[in-house]
Amino acid sequence: MAPLQHKFQLDESEMPTRWYNIVPDLPAPPPPPLHPVTHQPVGPDDLAPLFPMDLILQEVSTERYIDIPEAVQDIYRMWRPSPLYRAHRLEKALGTPARIYYKYEGVSPAGSHKPNTAVPQAYYNQLAGIRKLTTETGAGQWGTALAFACSLFDMECEIWQVGGSYDAKPGRRTVIETFGGTVHRSPSRLTSAGRAFPEDHTGSLGIAISEAVEVAAQHEDTKYALGSVLNHVLLHQTIIGEEALLQLAKAGESDVDVVIGCTGGGSNFGGLAFPFIREKLAGRMNPVIRAVEPASCPSLTRGEYRYDYGDTAGFTPLMKMHTLGHDFVPDPIHAGGLRYHGMAPLISHVYELGLMEAIAVEQTECFAAAIRFARTEGIVPAPEPTHALAATMREALACRESGEEKVTVTALCGHGLLDLAAYEAYLKGAMVDSGLSDTDLESALAAVPSVAG
Numbered sequence: 482m483a484p485l486q487h488k489f490q491l492d493e494s495e496m497p498t499r500w501y502n503i504v505p506d507l508p509a510p511p512p513p514p515l516h517p518v519t520h521q522p523v524g525p526d527d528l529a530p531l532f533p534m535d536l537i538l539q540e541v542s543t544e545r546y547i548d549i550p551e552a553v554q555d556i557y558r559m560w561r562p563s564p565l566y567r568a569h570r571l572e573k574a575l576g577t578p579a580r581i582y583y584k585y586e587g588v589s590p591a592g593s594h595k596p597n598t599a600v601p602q603a604y605y606n607q608l609a610g611i612r613k614l615t616t617e618t619g620a621g622q623w624g625t626a627l628a629f630a631c632s633l634f635d636m637e638c639e640i641w642q643v644g645g646s647y648d649a650k651p652g653r654r655t656v657i658e659t660f661g662g663t664v665h666r667s668p669s670r671l672t673s674a675g676r677a678f679p680e681d682h683t684g685s686l687g688i689a690i691s692e693a694v695e696v697a698a699q700h701e702d703t704k705y706a707l708g709s710v711l712n713h714v715l716l717h718q719t720i721i722g723e724e725a726l727l728q729l730a731k732a733g734e735s736d737v738d739v740v741i742g743c744t745g746g747g748s749n750f751g752g753l754a755f756p757f758i759r760e761k762l763a764g765r766m767n768p769v770i771r772a773v774e775p776a777s778c779p780s781l782t783r784g785e786y787r788y789d790y791g792d793t794a795g796f797t798p799l800m801k802m803h804t805l806g807h808d809f810v811p812d813p814i815h816a817g818g819l820r821y822h823g824m825a826p827l828i829s830h831v832y833e834l835g836l837m838e839a840i841a842v843e844q845t846e847c848f849a850a851a852i853r854f855a856r857t858e859g860i861v862p863a864p865e866p867t868h869a870l871a872a873t874m875r876e877a878l879a880c881r882e883s884g885e886e887k888v889t890v891t892a893l894c895g896h897g898l899l900d901l902a903a904y905e906a907y908l909k910g911a912m913v914d915s916g917l918s919d920t921d922l923e924s925a926l927a928a929v930p931s932v933a934g
């Protein structure tokens with residue numbers, strides 16, 4: 482018998498050299514962002530105080546492919562192409578005829594997919610003469626990635642970390658500081674957006690974004706970087722799906738049945754899924770595309786599709802997205818990276834077009850899946866992709882019943898070696914689910930004012 486192949490690798494020379502923009506392939510264009518005050522569609526100039534023009538042009542681009550600059554490719558090759566694994570041992574443990582593949586992004590310097598966009602964002606800012614980037618971070622992954630990227634381009638990086646996460650994860654802060662970044666607990670006393678909340682507030686991504694945007698808007702040489710949600714971020718992440726398609730071909734899989742990813746703001750999911758949706762729209766394969774979100778922050782499955790702000794203070798443009806309301810503060814679940822009130826406008830649009838589906842899963846199911854994964858595949862997943870793993874295992878167990886040999890592909894978008902408090906809570910039996918019954922969630926949402934437009 483031929484030995485089982487576990488890893489499907491690409492040579493560095495086989496790394497894709499273009500990002501894929503799904504916009505021109507969609508049957509309808511996505512609704513434009515609106516100015517937060519005038520409610521008119523924003524133009525490039527409106528975004529210029531926050532982002533360099535190269536990124537703004539990518540944000541509104543209708544080109545199908547955008548070349549990855551040589552300097553960015555060179556840095557990508559420090560860890561890319563990332564491996565695609567076949568989860569043979571997990572399959573065996575589940576007794577499933579399904580073939581489970583996972584694309585592992587935990588091999589990056591920050592331990593997640595976030596450097597795929599942090600590096601080009603730092604690159605384009607440095608080209609534009611910017612000296613410092615500000616940002617928010619929830620779980621800490623994005624702050625780590627941006628601090629890493631800024632260190633390579635000799636730029637400063639100032640980060641507002643969601644208070645609850647700042648308190649619970651001192652290890653993250655140390656990694657960010659090792660890369661040369663500065664970290665503030667959010668809400669901080671440094672901004673008016675932060676001072677609107679008591680200093681001991683546990684914070685939210687929405688508040689931390691307001692703080693970082695406020696500081697960037699006040700300084701000529703400082704711009705803001707966002708780690709998810711925006712079109713250019715999803716664009717940069719498509720290298721994940723492009724590599725996965727090449728690796729699946731090497732594995733002899735010309736057809737895929739299910740593509741599964743976790744969604745916080747939507748970037749690792751979009752990065753994996755968009756190239757597969759291109760194949761689907763072109764009739765080359767017909768996978769089900771499934772987003773998985775936490776039951777306590779169910780923007781796609783329970784949110785309204787309407788214009789809303791990206792931050793709590795209402796500084797950002799209004800974006801049409803599935804939203805729980807810009808001042809919705811989700812339960813402090815362990816998957817900090819999934820606690821965002823809205824979904825990427827591009828994912829929201831693709832969802833409305835019926836090109837994908839979404840489910841919400843409770844965190845104990847996710848961690849049960851993570852433990853099973855760790856004990857078979859040997860990787861401790863970040864809390865966020867445990868959602869994708871739980872959904873993958875549901876699919877694999879359904880295949881055990883039906884006997885179908887479905888090919889599933891998921892993004893294992895980060896490792897969890899800095900998230901051990903979550904594992905400790907689960908292993909001690911101290912982890913609780915959102916417990917949000919439908920009526921509780923209804924009243925939590927009713928308390929959130931909506932925005933006109």
Ligand SMILES: *Cc1c(COP(=O)(O)O)cnc(C)c1O
Nearest residue numbers: 622709745746747748749865895
């Ligand atoms: C940031 C993060 C997420 C959530 O962001 P997306 O934009 O939805 O990908 C998920 N997983 C990990 C490991 C992250 O760092």
